[in-house]
Amino acid sequence: MIGIIDYQAGNLTSVARALRNLGEPCRVSDDPEILKQASHIIFPGVGAAGEAMANLRQTHLDQWIPEWVQKGKPILGICLGTQVIFEYSEENDAKCLGIIPGAVKRFRKDLQQDCMPLKIPHMGWNSVAFQKDHPVFRGLPEEAQFYFVHSYYPAPADESLVIGWTDYGQLFCAALARKNLVAVQFHPEKSGRPGLQILANFCRWGGEDA
Numbered sequence: 001m002i003g004i005i006d007y008q009a010g011n012l013t014s015v016a017r018a019l020r021n022l023g024e025p026c027r028v029s030d031d032p033e034i035l036k037q038a039s040h041i042i043f044p045g046v047g048a049a050g051e052a053m054a055n056l057r058q059t060h061l062d063q064w065i066p067e068w069v070q071k072g073k074p075i076l077g078i079c080l081g082t083q084v085i086f087e088y089s090e091e092n093d094a095k096c097l098g099i100i101p102g103a104v105k106r107f108r109k110d111l112q113q114d115c116m117p118l119k120i121p122h123m124g125w126n127s128v129a130f131q132k133d134h135p136v137f138r139g140l141p142e143e144a145q146f147y148f149v150h151s152y153y154p155a156p157a158d159e160s161l162v163i164g165w166t167d168y169g170q171l172f173c174a175a176l177a178r179k180n181l182v183a184v185q186f187h188p189e190k191s192g193r194p195g196l197q198i199l200a201n202f203c204r205w206g207g208e209d210a
Contacts, residue, residue, distance in 0.1 A: 002026040002203060003038030005065070007055040009045025009080055011187070018189040018196060024203045032064045040074045040203060041065075043081035044189070046149070049104065050092025052084050066099050069181050074207040076136070076199075077183030082154055082176075085183060091152050100178065102156040111169030118169045121151040128164040128174045128186065134209065136182045136201045137163060137175065144194035146174070146186035154185060180207035 006028050019026040029035055056062040077085050084096045089104035111118040125145040130137055153172040164175035175184045188195030
């Protein structure tokens with residue numbers, strides 16, 4: 001069973017629907033006792049970092065998620081679920097889970113591409129330049145596009161953790177991995193076949209880097 005963490009953030013049903021389309025049994029829950037039974041954990045969501053952290057603390061998931069990471073359970077962060085694994089977010093001046101060293105930063109207001117101003121939030125389809133081979137990102141077509149919607153982006157202190165970069169007026173980390181943890185800023189559940197490929201790969205992944 002794939003556990004989907006419910007911390008009152010949006011987009012959980014889209015992830016569950018995508019997994020069911022893949023034939024993967026899943027359960028959305030905020031109960032650590034239920035989530036402990038899952039073979040894999042998906043940490044999705046859209047919303048604000050401060051409210052997300054408050055909800056995680058209320059259910060004590062702020063303590064359980066780092067423990068699951070440490071014990072080797074395969075975990076996939078998506079969008080807000082990626083951002084709150086860092087130490088700090090500029091959104092709401094929020095102290096986050098601290099699993100990955102680094103911060104989540106807001107896009108500059110003066111971003112440009114080809115001398116044209118870019119809108120914030122970054123919303124729409126963009127490519128990801130994958131830099132390393134990783135089981136969760138194998139089998140993706142080179143021309144694949146992924147769906148983004150965000151005003152903040154992850155900035156890991158150790159850039160060797162970055163698996164993929166995206167260019168939106170500046171390069172930012174779109175995917176990262178460390179041991180049994182992978183995380184993406186885009187939404188695989190809304191990214192068509194390439195996104196479903198990532199989810200399918202994750203569900204079959206044992207948590208190793210190679």
